[in-house]
Amino acid sequence: MTVAQFRSPSMASPPAYPDLLALARNPSADARERLLLGVVALCDARPPTGELSPVLGEIFLTLARRAERDVRKILSERLADADWAPPALINVLALDEIEIARPILAASPILQDDDLLRILVEATLEHQIEIARRPYLGGRVADAIIERGDPATLTALAFNRTAEISLEGIRRLVEQSRRVAALRGPLTRHPRLTTQLAEQMYEWVGVALRQSICARFQVDDRKLAPLVEQAVHDARSQCAPATPANDPDRDEMERRLVAKLQAAGQLRAGYLIRSVRERRLGLFVHALSTLGGFTVAEVREAMSARSPEALYYACASVGVDRAVYPALLVEIRLLNDGLPGDAGERVWLRGALSPTSAARSFRALIKGEAAAV
Incomplete structure (x- = not known):
């Protein structure tokens, strides 16, 4: 059965909760198909406001634990924006393989900072990168990402303009950009980069990014000249000779x-x-x-x-x-x-x-x- 078939509506109205629970406990392929269609219908209908029924929560969690990959993927996509979804289910999907977890990590309002911090520790690097890209990421989580120091995750965080990164966090990212070249581009355009930190970066970024720094911060070349000249002096002693001009x-x-x-x-x-x-x-x-x-x-x-x-x-x-x-x-x-x-x-x-x-x-x-x- 394909994903397209999963998504085909076949019910005029969502089934009753006890029927779905019975289907969730039935291991047959036919029951799994009917269960999936029922859960999708429930997602489309959206449960009433208020506390989510414990029965419905058990249905969702049972399905996630026993369902095949395509089923879990559809659940993740449908529940990514839902503020009524069972927290236990959202956390299970967030720790699933990355193609299933991605929509949840990117958007689920159910995930709180403590959940995201736990996922950073328990999940794969791909999960960590998705967390770093999450819109309006909290300061505690951003600090934890910076503390871990993984280049790929740091770069994803530097590209995230809405993350709550403190001035100290930006300073640490700038310092990391000495060794992680991929950080330099997004940092020169980051809204929280200060003039002082931009002048520090000026010493080790390339020509194009120096132009960007000068244009954005109106950097005075005469002010930076001593720093640049010192960089020249330091690099000259380490720099291998260029291609000989007399060849x-x-x-x-x-x-x-x-x-x-x-x-x-x-x-x-x-x-x-x-x-x-x-x-x-x-x-x-x-x-x-x-x-x-x-x-x-x-x-x-x-x-x-x-x-x-x-x-x-x-x-x-x-x-x-x-x-x-x-x-x-x-x-x-x-x-x-x-x-x-x-x-x-x-x-x-x-x-x-x-x-x-x-x-x-x-x-x-x-x-x-x-x-x-």
């Missing part, structure tokens, strides 16, 4: 790859960020050269300059947002022996610049550097 074969391979991307219309400013994050500085050089119409020599000169100004203008001319540039610069320096240097002003703080003006400024600076030499 002609690799350089030619990277040039061809960029040319293919350009020909296919797939070369975008975002590829610059991606290439740096993948520690492929040669790809960054060729991509920036191609996107901006600069020579490779000009781009390399900007990357070895005493000031990051020329490189900023080159990046701005191809669409790299000025809010992203400081973080991108940090990662480039890690791969490029600390270059470009830190001389001069942080011109990206002056305001927006059109691509045409940025390209003109880049060429003027590079030409001036060449004349000075």
